[in-house]
Amino acid sequence: MKLEELKLLQQRVTSLRAEGKYKDAIESSQELLKLGLAFNDFKSVLIAHLNKAASFYCIGDIEAAFHSIDAYSEVCLQYGDDVDWLSFYNVRFLLYEFQKDYKKAEETLHRTIELGEKTLKYNIVSNAYSNLSHLYIVDENFDQALEMAKLGLEMAKLHQPKSEILEIRVVLNMAKAYIGLHKFVESRRIMDEIIRTNILDSFIREKSQYFHLLGLWHTKLELFEDAFNAYTISKQLVESYNDLYLLKNIQEERMKLCELMKDIQKGYIVQKEYIKLLEDINEREVALTALKLEVKHSLRTIEKKANTDFLTGVYNRNYLESKVSELLNNVTNKQENIVCILFDIDDFKLYNDEHGHLFGDEVIKLVSKTCEGLMQKDEMIGRFGGDEFVIITKGRSLEEGKNKAIQIAEAIRNLEIKSSGKSYSITISMGVADNQKGKITSFQELFHLADMALYEAKKRGKDQIYVNSQSKI
Missing domain, CATH: 3.30.70.270 (Reverse transcriptase/Diguanylate cyclase domain)
Structure with a gap:
């Protein structure tokens, strides 16, 4: 096999994961891993392990994801560079956050910041500060959350070429921290500045986050009707990219608001939507479980073929x-x-x-x-x-x-x-x-x-x- 063919397989693995074809990505990663080891191409080995870890994370097989990222780190210790380690910390953070192990998630982000600053990857550093801000918000440590968001904004401004959406992602956390501190004037001023840029029209996830935040702002000020309307817009946006778990959170907020408004008719409609959403989540989780089993069976088959003699079926x-x-x-x-x-x-x-x-x-x-x-x-x-x-x-x-x-x-x-x-x-x-x-x-x-x-x-x-x-x- 030529080096060009290995590079094509590297690209295929990455593309499959980006397209959400996680089973195919895992199987192709296994093939890339085998060839990478056979030809001592450790960049291929790293790409294979990283994409396996990320794909397993996306289908909810966290144990397999940890196994793959641990294998990645072992190779990275010998053959990886700073960029490879940044990729490692990125996936590791996602896994710790999923497990709600916020202490380890925070430690991972600090390592990301240190390495990102060393390599002048200011976009990565900005995202890490933004994630730190989010962790402090979850912990209701709003002063620290605000501080991390401000540092993230500084890093975003250093990134070249200039990226407005990179800055806005941090600023959204800044506004949320201000709300947590009951600084409603400051938070609303920031939100108004964001919406005036019109940049959110090109970034639907961030736009849904904006209206989610606007709903929170109105709720804190007991403007329940306005809060309900903001959450409804956020719901419609989230439905377009089908994040069921975020939808569940939004619907729960809308149900609370219906109770606060004493609007029985709206409450009935939202509850029906919520029950249907729970059914959809259950179906997705069943499908993900089936997919995990299918992937494991497929990998066992691939591994067996790799380890057994084609003629006799005994070990090779x-x-x-x-x-x-x-x-x-x-x-x-x-x-x-x-x-x-x-x-x-x-x-x-x-x-x-x-x-x-x-x-x-x-x-x-x-x-x-x-x-x-x-x-x-x-x-x-x-x-x-x-x-x-x-x-x-x-x-x-x-x-x-x-x-x-x-x-x-x-x-x-x-x-x-x-x-x-x-x-x-x-x-x-x-x-x-x-x-x-x-x-x-x-x-x-x-x-x-x-x-x-x-x-x-x-x-x-x-x-x-x-x-x-x-x-x-």
């Missing part, structure tokens, strides 16, 4: 090497025994030469299926390549490993396979080795010992089992 060489090395490292201090049984099919070349490769494939599949049926807990089998297989046992002695080899060899001898009306028996040659009470710490070392034993078995004839001590069974 790459998975064996990584999994067994991990296993060996984990048992080093425990001195727990790991046994490797390596075998190949006697005279396999003859099957291919005399009966064709399709018949040879059938022999391999039959042997694989037979061995797989004999696997117990803490045992695994994989195809190393061609007609060569590896069996790993955990927590069993070398003697028990030999017995396992005998069991497998006997089962293979009892097989028969037919071609052109004739039946053929199958035998295998086997080498057995162990990790020498924790001294062997990698798959390559353990495989080498078993391979030496298999070589001796081949030298001494077919249908043989030898251990790495070269003692014949």
Whole structure:
């Protein structure tokens, strides 16, 4: 694969997430991750993890999102730059905010500000101050919220090219902080300045936030009819981009206002709308749950394909090497025994030469299926390549490993396979080795010992089992 193709896949992953196609984004991210690791392209690896984390967040699978962003940070520690870390903090903040872990969310924003100032990313710094202001508003610490909003406005003014909407996002929090401080003249002056710019006509989310804020302002002044009308405009705007949870908040405010106005007719209409909204939210949550399950199933399928041999369905060489090395490292201090049984099919070349490769494939599949049926807990089998297989046992002695080899060899001898009306028996040659009470710490070392034993078995004839001590069974 060329670098240009990897870049195209990077763009595809990012575009899919931006379009809200989260399942496709996650699956494409998994593909990008696999290719990035294969070609040591760590920018691709980072993009894959980041988009997986963001996509999982968007479908509400927070556990999977944390797992992906943690994987991102591990790669970022070695290969990331300041911009990569800013992306990390952005997603991390969203996850902490979702969990209502405001302390960690605040810590993340401070790191964002520090790094954003270092890299002169004033738009990111401004957004971080705006988010800090929002957190303080939630905590009803309005003085601190106002201070953060003012700092955010300073940073927004430093951003080039000039961005009016960046400033307005901060100013909306400033106005809300003033309302919390009961400074209604200052807050209304700010809101009037915002609406006079007409810029909100191009930014519907911010426009809905403005009318939501206007509804709050009127409510605090007990101008309930005006508040209801402002919330109604906000509701209509939010309906256009279908944020059901924000709609729920708005409808709850409208119901309270109906009670305060003692308007039973309006209250009845709003309650009917509210009940329908709850039904919509329930349907969305059911759909998101189904989507999460579908994504997890899809990822398991992708992972299984990546880890298994296409012909036999047992583990492939790459998975064996990584999994067994991990296993060996984990048992080093425990001195727990790991046994490797390596075998190949006697005279396999003859099957291919005399009966064709399709018949040879059938022999391999039959042997694989037979061995797989004999696997117990803490045992695994994989195809190393061609007609060569590896069996790993955990927590069993070398003697028990030999017995396992005998069991497998006997089962293979009892097989028969037919071609052109004739039946053929199958035998295998086997080498057995162990990790020498924790001294062997990698798959390559353990495989080498078993391979030496298999070589001796081949030298001494077919249908043989030898251990790495070269003692014949």
